[in-house]
Amino acid sequence: MLVLARLAEVLTMNLFVLILVIFILDGRSLTMASKERIVSKMGEKEMTLDTVRDSLIRQEDTIIFSLIERAKFPMNSPTYQEPKSCVGFCGSLIRFFVNETESLQAKAGRYQNPEENAFFPDHLPPSLVPPYAFPPVLHRAGASINVNNKIWDIYFKQLLPLFIISGDDGNYASTASSDLNCLQAISRRIHYGKFVAEVKYKDAPHDYEPAIRAKDRDALMKLLTFKAVEETVKKRVEKKAMIFGEEVTTNTTCTESNEGNHKIDPPLVSRLYDEWIMPLTKFVQVEYLLRRLD
Numbered sequence: 001m002l003v004l005a006r007l008a009e010v011l012t013m014n015l016f017v018l019i020l021v022i023f024i025l026d027g028r029s030l031t032m033a034s035k036e037r038i039v040s041k042m043g044e045k046e047m048t049l050d051t052v053r054d055s056l057i058r059q060e061d062t063i064i065f066s067l068i069e070r071a072k073f074p075m076n077s078p079t080y081q082e083p084k085s086c087v088g089f090c091g092s093l094i095r096f097f098v099n100e101t102e103s104l105q106a107k108a109g110r111y112q113n114p115e116e117n118a119f120f121p122d123h124l125p126p127s128l129v130p131p132y133a134f135p136p137v138l139h140r141a142g143a144s145i146n147v148n149n150k151i152w153d154i155y156f157k158q159l160l161p162l163f164i165i166s167g168d169d170g171n172y173a174s175t176a177s178s179d180l181n182c183l184q185a186i187s188r189r190i191h192y193g194k195f196v197a198e199v200k201y202k203d204a205p206h207d208y209e210p211a212i213r214a215k216d217r218d219a220l221m222k223l224l225t226f227k228a229v230e231e232t233v234k235k236r237v238e239k240k241a242m243i244f245g246e247e248v249t250t251n252t253t254c255t256e257s258n259e260g261n262h263k264i265d266p267p268l269v270s271r272l273y274d275e276w277i278m279p280l281t282k283f284v285q286v287e288y289l290l291r292r293l294d
């Protein structure tokens with residue numbers, strides 16, 4: 001009798017453990033299944049020319065606000081000068097600032113996102129955060145295109161002197177910090193050309209393939225250019241610069257507010273898009289397409 005009771009107890013216990021194991025495994029597979037569903041859902045939420053254009057429109061706000069922030073400071077040229085000797089770090093303050101910030105941001109996982117490209121990508125530390133499964137949109141061969149050298153040169157040699165007044169107020173670290181915000185916003189926008197190109201290629205591979213095989217840059221440039229869209233972009237960014245850079249007071253209406261007194265010159269923002277941002281975005285698109293069949 002005692003033996004039977006003991007046997008029943010052991011069987012009940014085993015049954016309980018079995019049910020528990022099934023429950024845990026089932027739970028885990030459910031969690032994994034729902035995770036996979038989310039990831040594949042994101043993958044399914046396919047990019048279209050409209051969605052990538054929406055992103056470019058939203059990025060305009062970031063670029064314009066960052067330029068307005070930089071325009072708060074005068075040129076502050078010591079930020080950019082190469083010191084005669086190393087002072088705790090070697091090279092200009094701006095290089096030191098960008099290098100160090102990128103290192104920290106790399107550890108925090110910034111460059112795991114295929115939309116982000118570092119200005120000093122060599123010797124960046126690995127990410128310390130768990131990886132996130134970004135949907136694999138880009139073709140592998142073109143994903144690593146990085147034109148930040150060009151962006152760096154244009155930003156410091158051509159753009160800054162156009163929209164920043166001369167002078168020195170000693171705010172060198174804040175100046176470097178707002179430069180980095182501008183650079184990152186502009187870089188993200190220009191490299192977004194990879195996504196634009198991918199969508200355009202997927203929409204019409206037969207249009208692009210002959211030009212890709214012939215390595216015909218001019219033909220590719222023609223195929224991906226929409227002049228009417230570019231005109232709209234120029235008009236819109238000028239209007240945004242006007243609105244975002246307006247001095248807001250409580251005792252004037254919008255229409256009678258400080259017209260002509262903007263934190264950044266609106267036609268200049270349009271010119272910036274016309275002469276540098278859109279041409280470089282198109283350059284990235286051509287470079288990406290040239291690698292699309294690799």
Ligand SMILES: O=C(O)C(=O)C[C@]1(C(=O)O)C=C[C@@H](O)C=C1
Pocket residue numbers: 053056196224225226227229230233277278279281282
């Ligand atoms: O909207 C597009 O089709 C893009 O490729 C983007 C973009 C731009 O940089 O804003 C570039 C090329 C086109 O001519 C129009 C606009």
